[in-house]
Amino acid sequence: MTALEKTFEPASVEARLYQCWEDQGAFAAHPESAADPYCIMIPPPNVTGSLHVGHALTMTLQDIFIRFRRMQGRDALWQPGTDHAGIATQMVVERLLDKEGVSRRELGRETFLSRVWQWKGESGGTITRQLRRLGASPDWDRERFTMDEGLSEAVREVFVRLFHEGLIYQDKRLVNWDTVLQTAISDLEVESREHKGSMWYIRYPVEGGEGITVATTRPETMLADTAVAVHPENERFKHLIGRHVVLPVTGRRIPIIGDDYADPEKGTGAVKITPAHDFNDFEVGKRHGLAMPSMLDRQGRVTLAELGDLPAFARTLDGEDRFAARKKIVAYLEETGDLVEIKPHQHMVPYGDRSGSVIEPFLTTQWYCNAYVLAQPAIEAVEQGRVKFVPKQWENTFFAWLRDIQPWCISRQLWWGHRIPAWYDETGKVYVARSEAEAQAQAGEGVRLTQDEDVLDTWFSSALWPFSTLGWPQQTPELGKYYPTDVLVTGFDIIFFWVARMMMMSLHFMPDVPFRTVYIHGLVRDEKGQKMSKSKGNVLDPLTLIEEFGTDALRYSVAAAAGQGRDVKLGRKIVETNRSFVTKLWNAARFLEMNGVTPNAAFDPASAELPLNRWILSRANAAIVAATEALETFRPDGFAATAYHFAWDELCDWFIEFAKPGFASDEAAEIRDTAAYVLGVLLRLLHPLMPFVTEALWGHFGYGPEGSLIKAPWPVPASVTGEAEAAAEIGWVVGVISEIRSIRAEMNVPPSQKSPVLLQDAAPATLARAEAHFEAISRLARVSEVGALAGEVPKNAAQAVLGEATLILPLEGLIDLAVEKKRLQGALAKAEAELLKVEQKLGNEAFTSRAPEEILAEHRERAEKFAEEAKRLAAALGRLA
Template sequence: MDKTFDPTAIEQRWYQTWEENGWFAPQGGERSYCIMIPPPNVTGSLHMGHAFQDTIMDGLTRYHRMKGDNTLWQPGTDHAGIATQMVVERLLEKEGKTRHDLGREKFIERVWQWKKESGGTITRQLRRMGASLDWEHERFTMDEGLSEAVKEVFVRLYEEGLIYRGKRLVNWDPVLHTAVSDLEVLSQEENGHLWHMRYPLTNGTGQLVVATTRPETMIGDCAVAVSPGDERYAHLIGEFVELPLTGRKIPIIADEHVDAEFGTGCVKITPAHDFNDYEVWQRHRDETAIAAQPHGGLINIFTVDAAIRANEADDQGLIPEKYVGMDRYAARKAMLADLEALDLLEKIDDHKLMVPRGDRSNAIIEPFLTDQWYVKIEPQAKPAIEAVETGRIRFVPDNWKNTYFEWMRNIQDWCISRQIWWGHRIPAWYDDNGNVYVGRSEDEVRRQHDLAADYPLRQDEDVLDTWFSSALWPFSTLGWPEQTERLQTFYPTSVLVTGFDIIFFWVARMIMMGLKFMDDVPFHEVYVHGLVRDAEGQKMSKSKGNVLDPIDVIDGIDLESLVAKRTSGMMQPHLAKKIEKQTRKNFPDGIPAYGTDALRFTFASQASTGRDIVLSLQRIEGYRNFCNKLWNASRYVLMNVADVGLKSDLREDAGRASARQALEYSVADRWILSRLQHTTAEVGAAIESYRFDHAAQAIYEFTWNEYCDWYLELTKPVLNADDTSDAQKRAARYTLVNVLENLLRITHPIMPFITEEIWQAVKPLAGKSGDTIMLQPFPVADDDQRDPGSEEEMQWVMDFVLGIRRIKGEMNIAPGKPIPVLLDNAGEKDRRLLAANRRYLDFLARTESVRILDSNEEAPEAATALVGDIKLLIPLADLIDKDAELQRLEKELGKLQSEVERAGKKLSNPGFTDKAPQAVVQKEKEKLEAARAAMKNLEEQAERIRKL
């Protein structure tokens, strides 16, 4: 092994070896274990959320593979309809072209070409993260097999009456010209206005004042609604108002939707342009005053561009010609001017409101009335709810099932059509008479309906919502509708690892589709993880400049490259400057290369169920140091074991009874072997229960604190002393190798690269065969090696050593300086333990002498530490310079006093405590408490020294 650990020298080499040898593929086994990767967008790149999620999935996959399960982690990507189309359209724009210049067929060819050349970024990054996916069976939601599955599902649902076409409100993006899902709409608070408009009563007795944030939609009003309990307007229910600017009469209705306390208590009802108004219209549409209006009161006033549309043949002139062709905001300005001229604009209030914007285009989304394809959800929702209620599917943490139930019990039909070109084209055809034919292909449609080859048919122009194909992911990727061996082996899958934000959009739909087409749940458990936040607890976003690219953390990046990367593509110069300033402040030296293992262990250490991850480079650096610790410990083992040759006592059979005569295990050997069993059991149980934080903590504590800091040190006086027997040395060497080899296998699911590299060097000494650690069995705790007596004895030794080290530290005595130790109140057991472990105490505590005080002997003035019932005494008179030590302590106390005053002043300033992030304030409080505690300790030390 090299002297220093260099992750860049081993990671890509080992990944290539693993993949080329096909070790990621299912290896067989009695029990199948399968995870489906949430298919990332083909346009995307790996961010910290992906890296965290993939660490958990790969940890589970590697663990179950080592457990001997027939393990599959299914890879694949999503075609990301809107996002991908936008990317390619922007490329065409640079060429001075649009997709319409190419035509649909040529445009689709161009998208496939782009996908081939540039669409594999995220799969390359997954490899860099060490993800052990079965790449040989990678799928894409637009590949031939999945496309057939999509058509099959659509046709079957249509034939059962569960898919239909209808005119309803959707989220409409006026820039992209398509319906978008709720997940693609980002609502954010913005400054706006509340306009108060006068609607005259047709009986001439006055007017109603209606408050609205969207006055341009008023020409589509079908009613004014008031609260049923509002006494101010009770006498007007059933009366009419004249809709300004239109000359139309609309009724006054009562509906529970209206909040009497908001605005004037009168609400304009525009059902074709507001989701809440649409629901009100549904409840009142059969009332004569509404039903008799043009289009039954459901009046669409916009074009696909969100401009005022022209009147059509049957509109009866309901759209005022003056505004036709105007953009919605130009129309707003013109309508408000006309209302003011007519003295119908009462007042304008400033108002903050939630504005829905498309996550791709940033355009303000318009509720829009269009013909779309829908899936009837309610018939499929009931069995999906029951699957969770009865425990066939379990959420982890359990509380997320409540979110699932809330969505599922208030579910609406699913709009599955999108007005773009890239995606699964809807398998429906129309003739010139408006008849609709649905089938798997045009040929099938013609055969089923006996249509001649020259009978004119045109296929629906729309494509399916990306979530439609994603809903089939657990079974379409395994070969459905064909009954493949992979489908029979791995469906239902074992667990879905996902974020909370897509429980409804993806998780629920997979459950419904799985139950419908496979007659079984798609997975048994849903592990819901939290978000990854920055060191101050803020959500990571490009606009905040706090996004970390996991590959930059793994491989490192210099400051200038990091600045260029973060500001690239920023359209707003002021935002780019802000991001550059923050980047230079937070990363003055760029980001060093930490390696994949350190990043993965950082994620695992914080992966408590359901909680967000607070990520900092300091934490990652700490786990890079942990990698170094493991590396250096392994080098120590190899240096002390490899030179003695491959003797039988270093093989697995050395632990058996027949071979133990050649080995003489020390209490330290028995202790570390016992602790190994505890750690093995704890890590396995933690991974099984998705507590990767507990698994990482157990590995860290055992590796650093027990194996490296204690056991390796305890072997030095055994291996290096002349009076140690060969049997004792052989036992120590065997234990060093045996424990290390087991530790590497325990750690491998979380840190695959470093464990593989070390294991290759250790395996011949441990008597192991096999080409890779990833196919070795995960260790199982051996109860026969649990040794409570040895653990108790070693705890006594460690307490003894730590007591002396603490005194040395407090009194500024050099760690290597030999010191005399007196023991007061030592019992028979203490005497026995002292005699048995004197070698360890002299070596680790650097004791010059150890003497037990007689029962009637008075203890001298000394620094003390307790070990159980006995008292350790270190006489200080000849060990320290009293005056010099007091001066040193006074100097340290002065520094701490300044820190206490600084922090206290900062925390008493409301400008800091009220405005700074809570995490920053809490950190300042912790600094203050730590300084006060340190002052107390130093004052106590000074007092003890004064008494000498």
């Protein structure tokens, strides 16, 4: 065969191998097979999206689990698909139309929707193409889209059934209203930003001569005030309860009410109540039966339609933008003397994450889903352990949200999305049905029907993802085999918006939970632990990292940092450093190839006789057990660490180094067979983590045809004769070399100078080991001789305990001991001083209460580093004692 190239070039390998996998159907699930199923549902990325570091993390983790189970012989289905992303997609297409000088309303609904479908066909596959670059291996032939006909049928079926069960209904309530997009939006699409604004203190005259002052950040909404609230036990104001104030600007009489919502310690202790424009006020209004007039229209302009007769100034505000009206009202209140004072005030203001406009609480009729009823079985499923969260603490977040769940507003005033399957006759009576024909049958022949203009919240269709993608409401073989799925891999930010809703819908329409485990991973942050943002300039493009360092290096980097309950630190330097692991594996394979290592299918690990071979075979067994356990318990960082330690430390740094002379000896055949066997184990272990370099080496060495590693069986521990004895023997040699290297490094012994090593209190078996492995000890630890100590311990020697024996390294003549001792003492003092500084900072409550979590984490890491350094230096000084 042609020799391996000197270096691994990802760009020339990755596309070819990926195409090879796709061509041979390596990602396909087989519902007809008898193999046990294993299923993961992809969190469907937005069809408008492109690959970002969050995708790189979550998709890599899912792919690791899928490739692992596929190699274990499971019938693995990683269900792919994309979300239609109502607002995001509509905005993309509207921006394209803006460039053409045309609006969607000019086009009309049908023409506009045909343009969206056209855009989806041309540009909507970007994210799935990029997932291929990441090495993701879902069953692409089963790719679904939340607006395809099968999923649309599921959406209509769910809506109709829930409506007829009374769990979907229309109601007039407050929603988050985007005045630019002119639609209700979900809490997830609202972004709270800190705002330096003002607090206006306004005097509301009380009938009978007194005045009561209220404080507000939104004076314009006073047009729709319907009460002033005070706490019923507030001594200053409780005598006013039941009386009325005359509302400035409008002259309307509104009552003073007693309600616990009015905090006596906050503001002035009196609160203006505007039920149609504030979520808290809305609840107060419901408790007291207050009127709820709106003073803003859908575009955020003042409307007086619901406010009755108004004085002249108030009438001038009709049609004004909300912020222009605010300025006019404040100026008017200054003139009338009702503005008591203005104070600077920093507070959070809600913005639409897509439009960038300030969001309004807006009272409007929408479609709602009774989430409280649907949430109870979901809560029970987690309480009973039928669904487990990993890490477990995320169950508390899940419970907190679901136990306080509010009605779910499921309608959106958009054109792109699942149109609500409801039709109205001319009297406004609603007919909910799976089709217009079915609605017409309900209404009767000749009754003119008009379909609801609104579409459903995107989360409504994605809530059905675990069963709609498998063919429901049809009872398909896929539904029978892969539902419930095994694990859901996602971020904590959508536990409520997606995870909980999938559980609610699935438990209502299916006989079981949608997944057995919810594995929650952290956020990807930069190397310093800071959140990535464009403003900070620390956002990483995974595609750029792939082009620079290869996919395997990126995948290894995110998995190695993905500890349970921790955010993932990632930076360009981290990926660049981890590329060295890919290079190390490639170089080790080249060395073995140059020394005649080729797979021998007839090799039986139990036949190995050399202690070195038995040792590496036993370490391979240990790596298999540890890696399998880490993957089965959702510890990708533990899996990556196990694979790295086995590959870099045990195979490359020890086995290959020990074996070098053996390739030219009478023992070469067994060494080559062992090396080939262990390399095959390593490639299979590493494949879920680093699929491209492992697949390239697997095919090159002839373990199987190109592209076959993806389907190779996951390794299992082999029977090794004398495993324990070999592990003890070679383990001791590794320990000796490591200790000697540490001492020489700590004492600054020049590499060119060999040193003798004496063994005190060593058993005969230990001395025999030292003699048998002297060549390796001498070569790898720069040792001139090893022997038993005769007489007293020499002066100026470093010591280390290993087993029953003490290693003694005479240093006289090798180094200036006084200088080295002084150097070590100085370094120890410096490390201890740095540790003290960091510990004092971490012990300072004024610092820890204000510092961001990433800064605290950085300080804790520094404390750990200095403590470890101090311990090492103290041990080095101790050796000289």
